Amino acid sequence: MNQSSPIRYVEPVFRPPSEADSLILPVTDGCSWNKCTFCEMYTAPQKRFRARDEGEVLDSIRRTGESGGDQARRVFLADGDALVLPTRRLLAYLEAIRTQLPGVHRVSSYCLARNLRRKSVSELTELCDAGLKLVYLGAESGDDAVLARVHKGEDFESTRAALDKLGAAGIRRSVMIINGLGGESLTVQHAENSARLINAAQPEYLSTLVLTLNGGGARYLAAWPDWKALSQTGLFIEMERFLSALELRRTIFRSDHASNWLVLKGTLGVDKERLLAQVRTAIERPDAVSLRAAWMRGL
Helix, strand or coil, X not given: CCCCCXXXXXXXXXXXXXXXXXXXXXXXXXXXXXXXXXCCCCCCHHHCCEEXXXXXXXXXXXXXXXXXXXXXXXXXXXXXXXXXXCHHHHHHHHHHHHHHCCCCCEEEEEECHHHHCCCCHHHHHHHHHHCEEEEEEEEECCCXXXXXXXXXXXXXXXXXXXXXXXXXXXXXXXXXXXECCCCCCCHHHHHHHHHHHHHHHCCCEEEEEECCCHHHCHHHHHHCCCCCCCCHHHHHHHHHHXXXXXXXXXXXXXXXXXXXXXXXEEEECCCHHHHHHHHHHHHHCHHHCCCCCHHHCCC
């Protein structure tokens, strides 16, 4: 940590791609669940889960404001699941951001579905009114068998309930699905049930990334030893099945994460046929589309 920095960071620091220009404000370290076999973001010893001291966070906000924080327009509450914190504490942070960083017009955070079970819609509405406008929720899959295999700790209904609560409170939802998470054996139900979840929730934003097992994926394979990865074509076929089953009114869709072979961008449903045409071309004539080089892919 730079001693002159008003914010103490514990590396590595993660945030969604769309928060690249945001002020990253840690209110917790690590992830309170941290059992998903596909995720190694918070497995380092220094990322062991803990809530940050309230006084430290409030002091970081104050010092940031005093050192030129009026330039900040967006704030991302880190680490893995800020909404695990009590509503009162989150409201205190949002009020401090409003007063100390007056230029901020949007606060966002990651969210685990499980952390909304104890929060009412009225509490979430309070948070929205106080400035929490966007939440990133990693659904990963809408299929219960896949979710159980990867130790997500959620199922279709618990994820849907969380997304419905956020929507009822007026908080915009950015949902992520992992292409290839079910491997060869569960690819069909992974695609179809993930689409069923998204159709039920009608989130404002939807993104996909491709499963990437860093370091050989020891945790993943220990829990699922007979798992077999999808080929590049298999990933495209799964994506085609997923997109085909989506029935969305107006959801901004992005499949442009660094892990993706094929970059897709559009609004669902108006761009559904165009996106499907791109995927079908990648399946039938991969040489006719622009794919990301293998060395450029990663997390």
